[in-house]
Amino acid sequence: MMTPVTAEAAGDMAAPAPALAYPDTARDNIVDPQFGVDVADPYRWLEDDVRVNPKVAAWVAAQNRVTDAYLGTLPGRDAFARRMTELYNYERFGLPRRAGTRYFYTRNDGLQPQSVLYVREGLKGEGRVLIDPNGWAKDGATALAEWVPSDDGRHLLYSVQDGGTDWRIVRVKDVATGQDLPDEIRWVKFSALDWAKDGSGFYYSRFPAPKAGEAFQSLNENHAVYFHSLGTPQDADRLIHATPGQPELSNRAVVSDDGKYLLVTGSTGTDERYSLTLYRTGKAGTKPKLLVGDYENNWEYVTNSGTRFTFLTNKGAPRQRLVSMDIRQPGVLTELVGEEEGTLVGASRVGDRIILSYLGDAKSEARMVALDGRRVANINLADIGSASGFGGKSTDAETFYAFSSYARPTTIYRLDTVTGQTEIFAEPKLTFKPADFTVEQRFYTSKDGTEVPMFLVMKKGLDRTKGSPTILYGYGGFNVSMTPAFSPTRLAWVDKGGVLAIANLRGGGEYGKAWHDAGRLDKKQNVFDDFVAAGEYLIAEGITGKGQLAIEGGSNGGLLVAAVTNQRPDLFAAALPAVGVMDMLRFDRFTAGRYWTDDYGFPSKEADFRNLLAYSPYHNIRDGKAYPAVLVTTADTDDRVVPGHSFKYAAALQHARTGGKPHLIRIETRAGHGSGKPTDKIIAEAADKYAFAARWTGLDVK
Known part of the structure; x- marks a missing residue:
């Protein structure tokens, strides 16, 4: 049985589209009493793994x-797909x-499904293919x-x-011969x-092997660190x-x-609130030393000298700084580079320099300092954009970084930390x-009066x-x-x-910890208010018009889009x-969902429950309100945000009386949360989404 609905809303001046008929989705009578609230969950059966439940x-x-x-x-x-293919x-x-x-380094010749890993003998040597994952499936x-x-x-x-999953199979390759060793983790x-x-x-690090049939939905618990000796089986690995x-x-x-120490970072969720435990390497049986155990702050190892x-x-x-600590006196800190107006988002040692990466109003800045924090030089970046990389070792005198912007694809630069000279390594x-x-x-x-930046x-x-x-x-x-x-798709x-x-x-990290804290837990509504205010600003400034604005976001951003659609359809x-x-x-009952309580709170705690219920997209669809056109996208094998989230939301949206515009769900096969997706699937999905947005915002695509 199908539920008919027209593809037009009342008052839409476009030519009528053919009537849609949504699949009839079975509804169960599941009601969970929580803190005095009866919470209906008629589509819980859609949480089941599509690979296990034939009904799903x-x-x-x-x-x-x-x-x-x-x-x-x-x-x-088709026009979007052609142009995206050209831009890719x-x-x-x-x-x-x-x-x-x-x-x-990796290289993609343009439209290869996956990038290929190359190796060179020397900086100017000829690249040789080491791993080409394009023949794996x-x-x-x-993906590699x-x-x-x-x-x-x-x-x-x-x-x-494989197929976008978060699970990894780890292998070892002999670089000279290109052959895999028998090791597999x-x-x-x-x-x-x-x-x-x-x-x-x-x-x-790994989790215990899950029970049969539960690999892609069961909670991830008991993460442990192991050492694997080359040439031995995994069951011989040392805990x-x-x-x-x-x-x-x-x-x-x-x-x-x-090489004398192993530093283990422990965390309870997604927040940068860590413990630090130190082991001596090469000395079996030595007791670990707890350096930090309060799970209150971010600690990112940069380097050590003894x-x-x-x-x-x-x-x-809150916007981060660079410090040193003698491990013989844990907790006693010496400041090397103090907090500044920009947010310090990265630090890495290259030779006798430390390269610091900053965000200033969400744009990248970078500089070099000496090991004691003394300022050496700024690194001149090309434009308004994002710089990443700057990795290296204490024995290196060079580093590489990538720079890109909205209209400028990634260029790879080589930086000599001794001379400060920069040269292009690879330019598209x-x-x-x-x-x-x-x-x-x-x-x-x-x-609430907060100033929020936005790129156009x-x-x-x-x-x-x-x-x-x-x-x-x-x-x-x-x-x-x-x-x-x-x-390329957005361009x-x-x-x-x-x-x-x-x-x-x-809720983001553009301005450090305070900016993040202002958009999570009981402050989550600020994120939705910021997004709505952005839309209102775009209309008020004449950048877009009423009926011309589409919204997009993925993962936590998918929550954002669905929540504001409920609040301001x-x-x-x-x-x-x-x-x-x-x-x-x-959300906390599946795979990695339990990590997200740092941002969302615990559904099992009453205050958090009431806050979550107030904005949960699945529970707040407004029956009787005209909604915008909605195209939900997910993947049947996503084991980060399990697809049951999107399945349940789409079913509830189709069931409600929310106007005549289409409320559809596009479900990709053998794709996960996003990483590892082949180029052709990226283009196909983006062309569908943007053609849908163009149809409902009035963009004339030729």
Whole structure:
């Protein structure tokens, strides 16, 4: 049975579209009493894994048939796909890593599903293919994930990601021969990978093997650090650090620059609030030393000289500072670089320099200091944009960094830390001119008077005397900063005459800990208010017009889009929530969801429950209100934000009386939360989303 609905809202002046018929979704009579509130959950059966429950698989297939049929009618779909393909078709390089005399880097010739890993003998040597993941799966959905060469460059530690899952299979390759060693490690997730300095093995973190059929939904608990000796089976790996009394902890390990210590960072969630436990390497049986145990602050290891360790921390500095600590006197800090107006977001040692990365109003800045914190020089960046990288070792005199902006693809630079000279390592040849686009930064006022920055990207010469169809993008959570970055799919929207707006909402890390704190837990509504205020500003300033504004966000940003659609359905013409957290009362019951309580709170605690219930997208759909057109996107194998979130939300939206505009869900196969997705799937999904947005904002796509 199908539920009919027209694809037009009352008063829409566009030509009528064919009537839609949504699949009939079974409703159960599940009601959970919580703190005196009866919470209905009629679509709980949609939480089941599509690979396990054939009823859910049939629902997914039925929804995709309806969505595919509708998307096939959109006139801009093919035009977007063509332009995105053209914009993606350029040579792309990843950041090089030096190990011994060898340089390792990734390269994509343009439209390859996955980037290929190359190795050079010397900086100017000829690149040789070391790993080409494009032959690993027919659909291109098996990816090379993390990779780390041993210090001497003889071996490469790498991980395989299949179908977008967060699980990793870790393997080792002999670099000279290109052959894999027999070593293979499974059930690795959220792990650092670091070699012992002598190359005899490596440290990693993993979870216990899940029960059969539960790998992609069961909670991730009892994360532990192991050491694997090359040439031995996984069951012989040595347990280094475990916390059975605190199964919720995540534990990640890094080897110190001198190789004498292993530093294990423990965390309870997504907040940068850590413990630090130190082990001596090469001395089996030595007791660990607890350096920090309060889980109150960020601690990022930068370098050490003997027993004096340097850390980036927000202890006593919400926008972070650089300090040193003698491990013989834990807790006694010496400030090397104090807190500044910009937010210190990264620090790495290269030779006898430390490179500091800052955000100033969400734009990258960088400088070099001596090991004692004395200022050496600023690093001149190309434009308003984002710089990343700056990795290296204490024995290096060079580092590499990537720079990009909204209209400027990534260029890789080599920096000599002795001379301060910068040269281009790899620069893409483009099929467009960055000068054809403009990027500007605006500041607008949110509901409570807070000034919030926002980037605007548009084509140069765009008629700004009347509003233009606009996509407003946001995230607003988990201390994640929305910095300028190049996206061929978003640039295609701008190239076709649309405006792209990216709001730097509270909850992110653009202005340090205080900015993050102002957008989480009982302050989460500030994020939604900031996003609504951004939309109102765009309309008030004439950048866009009423009926021309679409909103987009993924993951926590998918929650954002769905929540503000519930709160202000009148403000938006279209909404594109991707892989969103939609059921705020059950998010902590699946895979990595328990980590998110740092930002969201605990559904099991009454104050948090009432706050979560107030904005949970699944529970706050407003029956009887006209909604914008909505295209939900997710993937059937997402094991970060399990797809049941999006399934339940879409079913509830289709069931409610929310006007005649389409409320559809697009469900990708063999794709996860986003990482590892092949190029063709990225283009296909983006073309669908932006053609949908163009249809409902009035963008004429040719």
